[in-house]
Amino acid sequence: MPAPVAEPGVLIDRAADPASSCEPARPQRAASHELERYTGLFAARTRMMRSSAMRDLMAITEHPEVISLAGGLPDTSTFSPELFEQVMGRVAVDSTARALQYGPTEGLVGAKDCVIEVMAAEGMGVSRDEILITTGGQQVIDLVCKALIDPGDVIIAEAPTYPGAVPTFCSYEAEVIQIEMDSDGMRIDALEETLEALSNEGRRPKFIYTIPTFQNPGGVTMSLARRRRLIAIARERELLVLEDNPYGLLRYEGETLPTLRSLDGGDLVIYLGTFSKILSPGLRLGWAVAPRPVLAKMNLGKQAADLCSSSTTQHFVSAYFETGGWLEYIGVLRELYRRRRDVMLDALSEHFPAQATWTHPQGGLFIWATLPDYIDTTDLLARALDEKVAFVPGAAAYIDGRGGSSMRLNFSGVSEDRIREGVRRIGKTIAAQVALYGAVSGTPAELGARPAGTGALPASRTSALPASRTSALPASRTSALPASRTGALPASEPRDRLESGEAAAPREAGGLGPAAPREGGLGSGVPREAGGLDGGGLVEPEPREVDSELADVLELPRRARGEREARPGQKRRG
Numbered sequence: 001m002p003a004p005v006a007e008p009g010v011l012i013d014r015a016a017d018p019a020s021s022c023e024p025a026r027p028q029r030a031a032s033h034e035l036e037r038y039t040g041l042f043a044a045r046t047r048m049m050r051s052s053a054m055r056d057l058m059a060i061t062e063h064p065e066v067i068s069l070a071g072g073l074p075d076t077s078t079f080s081p082e083l084f085e086q087v088m089g090r091v092a093v094d095s096t097a098r099a100l101q102y103g104p105t106e107g108l109v110g111a112k113d114c115v116i117e118v119m120a121a122e123g124m125g126v127s128r129d130e131i132l133i134t135t136g137g138q139q140v141i142d143l144v145c146k147a148l149i150d151p152g153d154v155i156i157a158e159a160p161t162y163p164g165a166v167p168t169f170c171s172y173e174a175e176v177i178q179i180e181m182d183s184d185g186m187r188i189d190a191l192e193e194t195l196e197a198l199s200n201e202g203r204r205p206k207f208i209y210t211i212p213t214f215q216n217p218g219g220v221t222m223s224l225a226r227r228r229r230l231i232a233i234a235r236e237r238e239l240l241v242l243e244d245n246p247y248g249l250l251r252y253e254g255e256t257l258p259t260l261r262s263l264d265g266g267d268l269v270i271y272l273g274t275f276s277k278i279l280s281p282g283l284r285l286g287w288a289v290a291p292r293p294v295l296a297k298m299n300l301g302k303q304a305a306d307l308c309s310s311s312t313t314q315h316f317v318s319a320y321f322e323t324g325g326w327l328e329y330i331g332v333l334r335e336l337y338r339r340r341r342d343v344m345l346d347a348l349s350e351h352f353p354a355q356a357t358w359t360h361p362q363g364g365l366f367i368w369a370t371l372p373d374y375i376d377t378t379d380l381l382a383r384a385l386d387e388k389v390a391f392v393p394g395a396a397a398y399i400d401g402r403g404g405s406s407m408r409l410n411f412s413g414v415s416e417d418r419i420r421e422g423v424r425r426i427g428k429t430i431a432a433q434v435a436l437y438g439a440v441s442g443t444p445a446e447l448g449a450r451p452a453g454t455g456a457l458p459a460s461r462t463s464a465l466p467a468s469r470t471s472a473l474p475a476s477r478t479s480a481l482p483a484s485r486t487g488a489l490p491a492s493e494p495r496d497r498l499e500s501g502e503a504a505a506p507r508e509a510g511g512l513g514p515a516a517p518r519e520g521g522l523g524s525g526v527p528r529e530a531g532g533l534d535g536g537g538l539v540e541p542e543p544r545e546v547d548s549e550l551a552d553v554l555e556l557p558r559r560a561r562g563e564r565e566a567r568p569g570q571k572r573r574g
Contacts, residue, residue: 045151050167060390067422070390072216072365073413074277078332083323090319091312103311105303107133107287110318115273115287117321122248124262124271130289132298135309137246137274137286139302141165144207144242144270144288145172146305147297154198154205158186160368160397160406162216162244165209169399176399177205183359185212185222188229195237207240207270212260214247214364217397217408221362224257231260234268240294244272249330251363252338261289270294275317277365278330283313337365337412340419344411347420351427353434358409365412370394370405371430374437377407380429387425 060066091099106112112128119126134140141164149155151173157165159178169176177198179191191208198204210230212222222230234241243260261271266289274286288298302308320326344367348358358369371377377393384390394406411419437443 045171045173048170048173050170060385065388066385067389067414067418067425069409069411069414069419069422069426070392071413072277072410074281074333074365075336075412076280076282078336079280079329083320083325087316087319087323090322091315094319095315099312099315101311103308103314105132105299105308107131107309108311108314108318111285111314112287114275114317114321115289117326118249118273118278119271119289121327122245122256122259122262124259126266126289130266130292130295132288132290132295132302133309133314134286134288134302135306136276136281136284137244137272138164138168139305140270140272140286140288140298141168141209141242141244143298143301143305144294145169145174146301147294148206148240149174154203156191156194156205156208157399158210158215158218160217160394160403161209162211163392163396163408165244166396166399174206178399181215181218181220183220185215185220185226186210186230188226188233191230192233195233195239204237205239207242208234209242209244210260211244211246213245213257214250214361214366216244216247216364217366217392217394218368219359219361219364219366220368221254221257227257227260227263231263231269234264238268240268240270242270242272246272246274246277247364249278250334250337250365252334252341252361254362267291278333279317279320279326283310283317285309285313285317340411340414340416341367343416343419344409344423347423351424353427353430355434356430365410367409367411368394369407369409371407372434372437373405375430375433376404378404380407380433383432384426384429387429389422389425389429391426 109128111133112131115131115133116126116128132143134143145155145168149169149172153174155169155174155176157169157176157178159180161176161178166176177194179186179194181187195205208230210222212227212230214221230241233239241260241264245259245261248259259271261269268291270291271289272286273289275283276286288295290298341361345358345360348356348367348369352358352369353372355372356369358367361367371380377391378395381391381393392408394403394408395401397403397406397408409423414422
């Protein structure tokens, strides 16, 4: 039998057993030297492209033995198979030919009417000709960048920001300036300082990207006063605002706040919505509502990208909404996710060390946890995966390499028992790192957990952290960031400590933290090289073998910290 011939750039993997030689050859990942032939063909912008942390983790977390607290997954098992069959049956009977056909780029009328109904539930009025149906909410971010961003243009985002937006911003070679948040969301005073600094340089951002309600990954919500001030600033400076609102209907406590779109009236806010979190991400349907000139450019961009979103799933959504039960289903999700959030908060209190802090979200899908400075959560993820549990490292939510001691935890996609077990496994992994640090540094390891019921830090206790003024910095410059710029969200503290008036030891320059900064860079919050802990003589365990999928996941934030090159003409501010 002739030996199989490999295609260019593909390796043939054979088993040593001769009997297996009759099996089809399995293509393997090409070695780096085999890819060199293509290097000269790649566009310059590909050097700035980054992979998504969530996408990289999906392959690993598909394994049933892995408890994934990483993805932003709604619980689609809550959707009745009988209802799915009924809705698809209706599409088949009433709309087979149309569901299998191309549709208009802007979307089908039936799907737009569903969008109008959803937005009305959040107090917004909109007409059909203001809506662009998209392939998920992610496409809205891409189309906005395609319409507005030239290389080097400025985007303002929160710190931390949605990890899925980071690769998009990088792909369009934007300079991203991230503004610190506290328990009331983006700090508008810091935003104004940044805008003034840009104005003095003769520059202005193309848009401000914000998730004001149950922010991803921070879990915090922008206060009404800050929302109003943000819209006022947008009007004063003629700035566009991209409002990402996937979670607005998933509120578990507190008062509903108006969207930025409703406060603005549609002049300067580009509104992003999605069916992914209130119905199903597998439908891949989202939408944009934007000022008409902007929407027209986004429409052209979508024509070039995919012609139109799926007619089949648009018909599915229309048929589903005709059943009249969509709001009742969201009520079921709210109650389920509220219980799971509470279970995760209790588990964090039980299993995370006393030095850790975390947010207490009033809705949405995520909790943002911050560990002691000397723990790098990218390295921690490798050890956590050994325990068959996953989370998103905090560095994935920053452009400039910060967030190294933080993590995003999702509570919506797994059962209560798996949440408890997953947090326990992460806590076990953290405890080993805390004990190792204590043994080497001579600092007593505080492994005691917080009391149950830890809540969000009140706004009055949050310190004024400086806004991030950094863009994509090379490794030699990220190391100069002071400890106060680490970007940790002011998070939760034990309730009894707050009531007794005992405050956490402040970080340098007014930042919040459970311990004073240490000398020599060890635990100072400064972005570290891939090795994690530096300068303190801490001996890491022996290197372990990791498979190629895990290697990609772990390399992502490290590339962000150490390998991004500054683009010509960009400046670091602050």
